[in-house]
Amino acid sequence: MRQIIFTTATFITFLACQTQKKDDVSFRVDYSVLDAVFTDTLSGISIHIPKDWQSIEEKTDSLSLKIKEVLRSTGEATKVQKIYLDQITQQSSLSIIYVDEKDSIKILAAYQNPEAVLNGKKKWKEINKATFRYRGINFTQFILFNNELVNIKLVCSKAKSLQFDFLLTQGEYKKSIKKIESSIGSIDGGH
Numbered sequence: 001m002r003q004i005i006f007t008t009a010t011f012i013t014f015l016a017c018q019t020q021k022k023d024d025v026s027f028r029v030d031y032s033v034l035d036a037v038f039t040d041t042l043s044g045i046s047i048h049i050p051k052d053w054q055s056i057e058e059k060t061d062s063l064s065l066k067i068k069e070v071l072r073s074t075g076e077a078t079k080v081q082k083i084y085l086d087q088i089t090q091q092s093s094l095s096i097i098y099v100d101e102k103d104s105i106k107i108l109a110a111y112q113n114p115e116a117v118l119n120g121k122k123k124w125k126e127i128n129k130a131t132f133r134y135r136g137i138n139f140t141q142f143i144l145f146n147n148e149l150v151n152i153k154l155v156c157s158k159a160k161s162l163q164f165d166f167l168l169t170q171g172e173y174k175k176s177i178k179k180i181e182s183s184i185g186s187i188d189g190g191h
Contacts, residue, residue, distance in 0.1 A: 024132040027185025034182055038082060038096060043161050045137070048186035050179040053084040053094060081162075091172040094183070095165040099155065124151075137189045145170075154184065 034048035079098045086092040124144040131140050138157035143150065150173040152166040164187070166180055173180075 023134050023136075025134055027134070027181055029182045029185035030178060031182070031186075033179045034186060037186075038084075040081070040096070040098075040162055042098070043156070044189065045156060045162050046186075046188050047096070047164060048183055049084050049094065050086070050092075050176070050183050052088050053086050053092070056083050056085045056093075086172070086176075089172055091169040092176055093167045095167070097163040097165060099161055099163050134185075135187060135189050137187065152180065154187075 031048070033051050035051045035053070036049050037046050038049060039046040080095050081098055082096045084094045084096075124146050126145040128143045128145075129140065131138070133139070140155045140157065142153040142155075144153070148170060150166075150168050150170060152164075152168075154164040156162050164184070166183075168176060168180075
């Protein structure tokens with residue numbers, strides 16, 4: 001009888017472990033390079049903003065307009081919630097974009113065909129795609145490169161969710177990778 005109970009308990013534990021998906025990746029998070037937290041009230045998702053990056057509400061300077069132009073090239077500018085700009089270098093930004101399930105499907109479909117995006121308004125020389133699970137959230141990540149810019153897009157797979165869009169110059173990308181990785185690693189699903 002003990003053998004049956006033990007076997008049944010082991011089987012139930014095995015099934016429970018199978019249904020709980022584990023994270024695919026881990027990030028090295030250095031909170032000393034991070035600052036304020038942005039929390040989306042609809043999705044419950046939060047992210048720490050890199051240190052010295054500040055919100056650029058309704059700014060119309062040339063850099064803010066360039067950021068919005070890149071977002072418009074993929075149809076994402078209309079749903080931008082916040083844009084944060086590196087106040088020291090002014091060569092890095094984070095846009096937080098609201099996406100619903102339809103938007104998410106469109107964005108993912110647009111990048112399934114790299115040729116279409118590469119030959120679109122913004123000429124990207126290379127697109128790298130990865131999917132992963134982190135802190136209970138499924139992500140699709142795209143990293144787009146051209147001679148001037150690097151664009152890291154993280155699309156969350158939730159019905160009411162967010163897209164995190166890091167846009168950096170090539171030179172700043174190499175210098176800011178620790179901040180970017182820490183910021184991405186700070187994302188929490190609020191569960």
